[in-house]
Amino acid sequence: MTIAANEVGDRYVLPTGSQDAARLDVIQEVYGPISIRGLEAAGMDGVRRAADIGCGTGTMSRWLAERMGEGSSVDGIDISEDQLAVARMGQPATGSARITYSLASAYEPALPSAQYDIVFVRLVLCHLKEPDRAVAAMAALLKPGGRLVIVDMDMYSFLAMPPSEHYRRWLEGARAHQHNIGVDYSVGKRLHELLSGSGLETTFLAADQPIFNSGPGKHLWENTWRNALPHVVKAGSIAPAEGEELIAGMATYDARPDVWIAVAKMFAAVGRKGG
Numbered sequence: 273m274t275i276a277a278n279e280v281g282d283r284y285v286l287p288t289g290s291q292d293a294a295r296l297d298v299i300q301e302v303y304g305p306i307s308i309r310g311l312e313a314a315g316m317d318g319v320r321r322a323a324d325i326g327c328g329t330g331t332m333s334r335w336l337a338e339r340m341g342e343g344s345s346v347d348g349i350d351i352s353e354d355q356l357a358v359a360r361m362g363q364p365a366t367g368s369a370r371i372t373y374s375l376a377s378a379y380e381p382a383l384p385s386a387q388y389d390i391v392f393v394r395l396v397l398c399h400l401k402e403p404d405r406a407v408a409a410m411a412a413l414l415k416p417g418g419r420l421v422i423v424d425m426d427m428y429s430f431l432a433m434p435p436s437e438h439y440r441r442w443l444e445g446a447r448a449h450q451h452n453i454g455v456d457y458s459v460g461k462r463l464h465e466l467l468s469g470s471g472l473e474t475t476f477l478a479a480d481q482p483i484f485n486s487g488p489g490k491h492l493w494e495n496t497w498r499n500a501l502p503h504v505v506k507a508g509s510i511a512p513a514e515g516e517e518l519i520a521g522m523a524t525y526d527a528r529p530d531v532w533i534a535v536a537k538m539f540a541a542v543g544r545k546g547g
């Protein structure tokens with residue numbers, strides 16, 4: 273089950289559950305380092321209670337649980353029951369914090385206010401029409417001195433070398449799509465502004481843009497956009513035949529050994545609640 277789009281005001285454009293679990297594992301491989309850098313900069317020692325908002329299949333909930341250890345707790349929430357079902361199957365190592373997964377929206381997390389040392393959110397704001405409202409809801413979960421760690425992207429920083437017409441045209445279509453559905457695929461550039469808007473002090477900002485000429489990371493965005501294609505077509509942002517042509521062109525291009533891919537830049541920001 274998924275909370276209906278009209279209840280949260282947004283539409284998630286990617287598949288969920290087992291259909292997307294492998295891609296989220298690659299996300300972790302590629303963007304795990306910048307995420308962990310943000311969390312360690314926020315301070316993980318002594319953290320007793322953490323939340324993972326839009327936890328997906330739980331890769332970072334498990335990381336948090338293992339880092340925090342026994343006697344601590346992690347609450348993972350997501351609007352997709354399919355994602356949560358996969359998350360519940362993944363067990364953190366023995367001696368980890370207890371993880372509880374529940375169905376809720378980032379706008380109304382249904383978690384206790386002012387109780388969390390760390391709130392973490394990765395690649396969720398880019399799917400929301402009102403990221404500022406979601407950040408305010410997350411800030412409310414923090415206890416005084418608690419930290420919100422946001423990891424999000426600038427999709428348009430994606431770079432294919434040598435240049436690819438298929439990728440260039442796809443990114444043009446993506447701009448039309450974000451306009452059609454009212455989201456911001458470069459929200460990563462606004463993290464400081466979003467934290468300040470919710471009364472948090474930005475204590476850390478960094479970005480990472482890994483580059484691949486082989487392996488799963490090289491294909492991450494081709495696969496992401498293949499998975500998003502049905503929604504992009506349904507929203508009228510790109511014609512079906514053109515979408516198929518572009519995805520096929522990307523696959524052929526990525527298979528070339530001379531091609532290097534700089535994946536979309538990922539930003540990490542830490543906002544601290546006063547007190």
Ligand SMILES: C[S@@+](CC[C@H](N)C(=O)[O-])C[C@H]1O[C@@H](n2cnc3c(N)ncnc32)[C@H](O)[C@@H]1O
Nearest residue numbers: 284326327328350351352355377378394395396
């Ligand atoms: C790209 S995935 C990222 C998952 C996870 N944070 C990670 O980095 O592995 C985005 C997740 O956000 C969830 N999501 C989308 N809109 C949401 C909302 N309004 N509230 C909570 N979760 C949401 C989706 O169901 C999906 O699991």
